[in-house]
Amino acid sequence: MKHPLPTASTSSNASTSEQRTGVSTGQRQTSIIDFSKGPITDKRRQQITDLLINFVVKDVRPLSALSGEGFRDIMKFFEPGYKIPSHATLWSNIMLQYNTVKARIANEMKDKSVSLTTDLWTSCTMDPHITITAHYITDTWELKSRVLRTTIMPERHTAVNIAQRLKETIEEWNFVVFCTIHDNASSMNLAMELCEQFPHHLGCTGHTIQLAIKAGLHLPEIAKTTDAARRVVSHFRHSSVAVCALKKRQEQLGVKVHKLQNDCATRWNSTFTMLERLYEQRLPVQAVLADETVTKVGIRRSLAMRECQWELVAQLIPVLRPLAKATTIMCGENHVGLSFIYPVLLNMANNTLSANESDLAAIRSFKNTVRKELITRFKLLSRLLAESIPITACMLDPRFKHLKFLPDDVREEAQARLTQLVREDGEVEQPGATGK
Structure with a gap:
């Protein structure tokens, strides 16, 4: 036998290599690319392009997200034969899909009773925008909400300019408006009057409730306490040392490990959220502020809340909670809330905001102020209530159709109206007309 040693050595090395790698030296491990047989088909190429567009649209991503080196590496690995189209091609495909969806929605809204909600807002880059959303019920009794327009509105937000944007949207989509919901700004109210296409318009209930709450929060004693709470929260939001110490104290005291939340003047219910979270974390917060190794003496003194302020917070939270819940319910898009506006408001005015003997003086003042604001802004004690759209909706809702929450004279007037x-609409049969 020739060359016995090299041959044996080679065999031994091969065996060892196989044991170490688990792969036979005589075979190549199959890669995912090997499963791709032949060039990519046009059908699959379009499917991938559609999925990329879906990714951009659904996740609200910029087209530049598809240009990143890492993203392209992923696409090359999974589909080597696919080349990501240019931005111009992708944008063209997006507009094709947009026009298809737009036509479908326009057809869906045709001959429907459509209501609009409008919103003027500012982005994080301080660009002013207007958003117009349509709400309607389909033939299969599904409640739909469709954003018809979100565009930058650089011009002044005057009534004339707002009305022009609304008219443009209606003309573009070609539908009939029943009612428009808007905030309580004077320019917005005037804009509604300038739009002859709008037979009805209502101020946003959630926004109006927040204005009433804000009036109560501006009372001196309440404002002083919320300012003190805000300073404490701000300290923990800007000090990493305090945050770490707070987490440690939370674990030691068996309190939920939650971050403190600051409020924002333009974010609804945020003051309630701030106070509720701060009161929940009272013990660990006080422990951190009392720890001289964490909080300097001067800072501790400036942040210390008095016992009477903690007591005020404790009594204010259960008053704010139902108001916050009412705001959230009124603004939901998954249900029709028009019919329970006045049942909820009157219940709050007559129960939630009724003063108790155990209430602190500041709490009684808060309740009285918010109650008066609600009564004035929603005309809760006016006979004109009988003519309002929400009251008409109440009578068409089996839960509230008897209007037991209204005085007798207002109830009778609403029922007569x-x-x-219905008679004017020609949908009422005269008594005895059917012989029944």
Whole structure:
């Protein structure tokens, strides 16, 4: 036998290599690319392009997200034969899909009773925008909400300019508006009057409730306490040392490990959220502020809340909670909230905001102020209530149709008005007309 040693050595090395790698030296491990047989088909190429567009649209991503080196590496690994289209091609495909969806929605809204909500807002880059959303019920009784327009509005937000944007949207989509919901700004109210296409318009209930709450929070004693709470929260939001110490104290005291939340003047219910979270974390917060190794004496003194302020916070939270819940319910898009506006408001005015003997003086003042604001802004004690759209909606809702929450005279007037509206619409049969 020739060359016995090299041959044996080679065999031994091969065996050892196989044991170490688990791969036979006589075979190549199959890669994912090997499963791709032949060039990519046009059908699959379009499917991938559609999925990329879906990724951009659904996740609200910029087209530049598809240009990143890492993203392209992923695409090359999974589909080597696919080349990501140019931005111009992708944008063209997006607009094709947009026009298809737009036509479908326009057809869905055709001959429907459509209501609009409008919102003027500012982005994090301080660009002013207007958003217009349509709400309607389909033939299969599904409640739909569709954003028809979100565009930058650099011009002044005057009534004339707002009305022009609304008219443009209606003309573009070609539908009939029943009612428009808007905030309580004077320019917005005037804009509604300038739009002859709008037979009805209502101020946003959630926004109006927040204005009433804000009036109560501006009372001197309440404002002083919320300012003190805000300073404490701000300290923990800007000090990494305090945050770490707070987490440690939370674990030691068996309190939920939650971060403190600051409030924002333009974010609804945020003051309630701030106070509720701060009171929940009272013990660990006080422990951190009392720890001289964490908090300097001067800072501790400036942040210390008095016992009477903690007591005020404790009594204010259960008053704010139902108001916050009412705001959230009124602004939901997954249900029709028009019919329970006045049942909820009157219940809050007559129960939630009724003063108790155990209430602190500041809490009684807060309740009285918010109650008066709600009564004035929603005309809760006016006979004109009988003519309002929400009251008409109440009578068409089996839960509230008897209007037991209204005085007798207002109830009778509302019922008479509904009967008149139905007769004018020609949908009421005269008594005995059917012989039944």
